[in-house]
Amino acid sequence: MKLTPRSLRSQITAAVAVLVTVVVALAGLVIVARIDHRDRTDLDRQLAARATKVRQDADKLLDKGDHTGTGTGTGGDDYGGLLAGSQSLVRLIYDGQVIAQRGETPPTALPLPTRDGYATIETDGQTWRSLTEPLGTEGDRLEVLQDIDPIERRLADNTAIVAAVTLFAALITAAGVWLITRIILHPLQRLRAGALAISVDTTEPLPAATRPQEVADLSGALNTMLDQLRTSMEATRRFTADAGHELRTPLTSLGMTIETLQRNPDLSAHQRTRALEAMRIEHSRITALLTGLQTLARGDAHALPERTTVHLSELLDEAVAHASRRHPAVTYRLAAVAPVTVTVTVTGWPVGLRLAVDNLLDNAALHGRPDGTVDIHLSHDTVGNTVRVTIRDDGPGIPPDQRQAMKERFTRGTRTRSPGSGLGLALVDQQVHLHHGSLRLGESPAGGLEVTIALPAADRPGPADEHAADGGAPTAGA
Known part of the structure; x- marks a missing residue:
């Protein structure tokens, strides 16, 4: 015992x-x-x-x-x-x-x-x-x-x-400590009651305590943990709901095509080729959709790697080169705008920033004018220590009253005729906010869409970059 x-x-x-x-x-x-x-x-x-x-x-x-x-x-x-x-x-x-x-x-x-x-x-x-x-x-x-x-x-x-005084002191001390600890531990009792009341659908935080400091720290840590758990749970729920909603149409189309092929084994080679191409397109759409949803879910749950220093000029060079190969009919022109005289760096996740830039370059090619031109500009505001990446196309653009809504998930513009899931700008907006930046949609000088990403620059810029110092040579697609 x-x-x-x-x-x-x-x-x-x-x-x-x-x-x-x-x-x-x-x-x-x-x-x-x-x-x-x-x-x-x-x-x-x-x-x-x-x-x-x-x-x-x-x-x-x-x-x-x-x-x-x-x-x-x-x-x-x-x-x-x-x-x-x-x-x-x-x-x-x-x-x-x-x-x-x-x-x-x-x-x-x-x-x-x-x-x-x-x-x-x-x-x-x-x-x-x-x-x-x-x-x-x-x-x-x-x-x-x-x-x-x-x-x-x-x-x-x-x-x-002495024996009597010792016994009396022990009894008085025990009684006093018993009462005092009841007062001191009352915040813990409140935390316990709040924890017992938590359920799956509960959004109320645990009772906040200010004294004693240890209980206040515990309360803050538990509420932070609960917020993270709720964020992760909401991201999982949202991912499940969005995936179920968006996958229904391509999967139904894919199933109908498969059923058509099964019922008509004597289809001509041309018809069979068209059916297989439709299936390939739907498969690609499903894969892209799942990849985008998974990325959004990870960002919502803050399941992010360790932050590191990212050289934006190098990242843009690679992104433009790959975009030119994906869309050979589009001309991409990358230039650094004064006063960019040093290598511009930010602190963040290279994969996330590359994903945002790739989405903007693909959107400009898909929703811009056929065989059009996409201008990419990199600038550095030394006063506010802010880096700006601006991408402009010469397409139909987005009406001003629809620009904010276009940042929402599964939202497509009324002027577009290109296929897509409506996750592109949502992914860009999420990544920008995860990097403590801002995303602005406007109108380009050519009448198309102008997207500007503003990010806080790293505290210590790198050494001078040759192609940034001389204004940069444009990178053109075929």
């Missing part, structure tokens, strides 16, 4: 009560020991002073002879008057025999001292303190004794008082 209390409140109370008990007991015992030592030291000094006085009048004590009465003394007996009722005794010893004594005579004879100096004698339940000194003559010795039972009783009484 374990004796350790289970609750934190009980453990704190028990620990503090035990600590107080030990501290008070030790402090009390030290005080009692000091008092007892002082009493015994004072008694030894008194015995020494009494021995000095008796030695001065030793002849007078010898003249009085032996006095072994009850110790009441007489008015003419200086030593009897001094020692009577004081529980003291004075003895003169010669050749191993008591030749004179004065004071309180104990019922049982006290043994003779075996050596000079201080000694403690116990007889018949009584304790005496003795001081024996030579008188100067050969064989004569003086012994002064004092009953120390009052000191022993005082020691016992003080020890009992």
Whole structure:
């Protein structure tokens, strides 16, 4: 059986009560020991002073002879008057025999001292303190004794008082700590009640605590964790719902084409080729859709790699080169606009930024004018330390009243005739916000769409970039 209390409140109370008990007991015992030592030291000094006085009048004590009465003394007996009722005794010893004594005579004879100096004698339940000194003559010795039972009783009484005070302090401390911990741990009880009330559909955070600091930190950490879990859960739900909604149409079309091929095995080669091409297109659409949804879900759940330094000029060079190969009929022109005189860098995720740029380049090719031109400009605002990537096409553009809505998922413009899932700008907008930037849609000088991404630049730009310094050479597609 374990004796350790289970609750934190009980453990704190028990620990503090035990600590107080030990501290008070030790402090009390030290005080009692000091008092007892002082009493015994004072008694030894008194015995020494009494021995000095008796030695001065030793002849007078010898003249009085032996006095072994009850110790009441007489008015003419200086030593009897001094020692009577004081529980003291004075003895003169010669050749191993008591030749004179004065004071309180104990019922049982006290043994003779075996050596000079201080000694403690116990007889018949009584304790005496003795001081024996030579008188100067050969064989004569003086012994002064004092009953120390009052000191022993005082020691016992003080020890009992310490024990009582220790017990009282322990009880009072336990009661006080029990009440105080109830107040201190009340925020934890609120957190516990809030945690028990959490369910799948609960959006309320845990109760916020401000004191004590440890509970406030725990409350903040738990609420942050719950926010992350809710974000991840909402991203999963949204991914499932969006995937189910958007995959229904291509999967239905794909299923119908497969069924047509099964029911008509005698289709001509031309018709079969068209059906297979339709299936390939739907398959590509499904794959692209799932990839886009997965990327959005990861961004919503903040399942992101470690941030690193990204050189935008290099990223744009690679992205434009690949876009030119994907859309050979489109002319891509990349130029750095003054005052870009250094390698522009941002802190973020290269994959995410490349995904955003690729989507914008593909959108400009798909929704712009056939065999058109796409201009890409890179600029650096040194005042605000902001990097801007601007992509312009010469297509129909997006009406101003539809531009904000185009950032939503599965939203397609009314002027477009190109296929797509409506996730392109949503992916771009998500990545830009994950990089603490902004996305603006406007009208290009050619009347098409102008998209501007503004990102905070890295604190330390890289060395000068040759193609940035001279304005950059345009990259053209076939």
